[in-house]
Amino acid sequence: MTALRSGVSRTTLALPLLLFGVLALAAPNFLAPQNLANVVGQITALLIVSLGQLLVALVAGIDLSVGSVMSLAGCLVATQPDPLWGMVLALLLGLAVGIANGLGVAVAGIHPLIMTLATATFLQGLAYLVLPIPGGEVAPALRSLADGSLWGVPQPLLWCALCAALVYGLLHRSRLGLHLFAVGAQARSAQLNGVRVVGVTVAAYVGCSLLAVVAGVYLAARVASGDPTMGASFGLESVTAVALGGVQLTGGVGSILGVLTGALSLGLITNGINLFGISPFLRGALTGALLLAAVCSQRRKVVGL
């Protein structure tokens, strides 16, 4: 059962281990504490936003606006002097974007690619408006949450654990979680069984946008400033991470463990590119190729997404 619904296979589990092994052997600096801390920090944002992408993928959707949401959330906390107020603004932003995306997809029947591409472009514009060039300053209180360690555990790991636990509770301990899987498998059948498909879909997009906000705030806090293009690459990278983790983009199949392996794999590949001194431009090319490979390797009935 679990394999059928989680999408986790030996390949998805082996990929990050294999990459770790290769990097540990071939890249001299890989195991240095400084680099490892760096990798954890990089993967944290990707993991958090990918967990959100998982929610949307489960209902057979896709959210390309997460990158812009991250950027705009980062710009908001970097420009607001009061960190609490900045957070509230950013979370309200996530809520609004999620509702808009969800209603557009579930009520207006707009294809999720188009709907979220539209909001992504819209929000990117807003981000430039809030903060035209990288800058601003994130309040020290927030900064201290993203760096250093608490009780001997690096703070980024705590962010990851907290978000994963939240999503786990949502997916496996709540009725909504079961309904997400149901809607993703067959929306009409779920509807006939009394599942409120519109509500469930909107909830998935809201959850995704809120997690993107968290990822954006984390990233801004880590670099201590805002950047209107900070999240740009995360839209497609989160989709790639999710696909690498065995999540079926056609809906109904996916797991937190899978997303974790996917985000780890992608993060390790990125780190490898840095360590080996490969052109950073290749990173984008590689992400695209990986997404294609991951989607092609999925067993599914409908060719397409």
Place this chain on the structure above:
Amino acid sequence: MQPSARTMPDTVGHVTTQDNRPDLVVLESVSKRFGSTAALQDVSLRGCAGSIHAITGENGAGKSTLMKLLAGVHQPDAGQIRVAGQVLRLRSPAAARAAGISTVFQELTVLPNLTVAENLLLGREPSRAGLLDRAAMRAEAQAVLARIGIGLDPQRPGGSLTVGEQQLVEIAKGVSTDAQVFIFDEPTAPLNRAEVDKLEQLLHTLKAQGKLVFYISHRLDEIFRLCDTVTVLKDGRWVATEPIAALTHDRLIALMVGRPLQALFPPRAGTPPGAPALDVRNLTPLAGAASARLQLRRGEIVGMGGLEGQGQREIVRALAGALRPAACDIQRHGRDGQPQAYDPRLGVAQAVRQGIGLVPEDRKQEGLYLDLPIADNLWLGVLRGLGLVRQAPRQRAVVSGMAEQLQLRASSLAQEVGELSGGNQQKVMIGRWLAAGVDTLLVEQPTRGVDVGAKAEIYSLLRAFVAQGGAVLALSSDLPELIGLCDRILVVRGGRVVGDVPAASATEEGLLALALVDAPAAAAEVPGVMAEVAA
């Protein structure tokens, strides 16, 4: 639409019927349109507690639509629905369920990625403090399955269930809902005989508990065995509501069809069959499986039946080239009588080129282009025989001639096939192969989802086809159909043809005995596999 309907005081809700039981459900003058088609026009219906009420009629008569109004799937354009005297506006299936109406839909809604337990309780999961109570869920599912007597593991994923098992889950889901009104939309189609018996017991229990059961079916023997009252619809209009005791089979058929039915099955051919259209000396559909031998001659309709999953479907699919057989040795005589080799491993296109067409069981998915007009669907048969860049002849004459031959009932040849009734869709499917000039038809479930009137027309179509030198192999899980339609019946067990019975002397009992592993007594020891005469 009718703001007054929500609050209107009820004055006539508890009108009693002649047997003095109060009406639990009243549908009053309901109408429903889909686009330009009127699915229901001014239909009224009363159902009283403690009864089983059959809703019947030909396909497209509006049975399912009527019940979907009550199930909250569709909302009526006009008219009102009262349950226990209360005027209800059912905006969603969830709302109907909350109003005490439980529905087993005709379409299977079991989700492949949920377990049996999750499927059973979807939409009404037990929860504690807002969190899913998985232990309670398992226990409840276990209890429901045990009470109904279904031996299914509640932890099995829905995707691993057979169609019959999925239907059992649907039934369990419907029956276990705490409701006053139960709707079953053709629940027995995928069930074997033992499971049908079980379902009938359940329905009687519900009736004894004072529930109202609406039972949609066009299987007459079921209606007569089970139901108290019958409502007949035709073309979206109410025709009659009668107590079952006042009806005979013939009278009910006449009500459904609107005209007396000629003999359902056309007479068999008087002449002996000709040369073999397919002489299958060896056909092994899957590596390691048994190999089948059979002969299909021109001028005859050969039936094929057996227990569910005995490999008969694979044989037909392999013959058609839709499934690549592991091994085969097949001879064929063309229309000119010349022998030729036939190798289904070369694929469907080659099979069609050699004059062999498959009418698939799932014609909507595998056969027809539902959103293309009738003309294009038929025309495709002609195009198949041509090269890619050959200029096609004018289509109109061919297509309209074919439509006439098929006795298609459609507003025009430009109508989308998806809008047609099951019977007319099946005719288009067969017509496509006739247009392509095939001389051998492999037909899976010739009349599944086809109403009584169209059944007879499809049977005569097939009979006329073989009378002109064609050959038909018909795979069916409907024993009376096999016996009535065919000249010979092949019984398949374990991938082998174990019986070849002349249909004229075949009986259902005899075919069953052949299909079962040993004698029927031996099969009865294995619960659940009894009498699964299905393809």
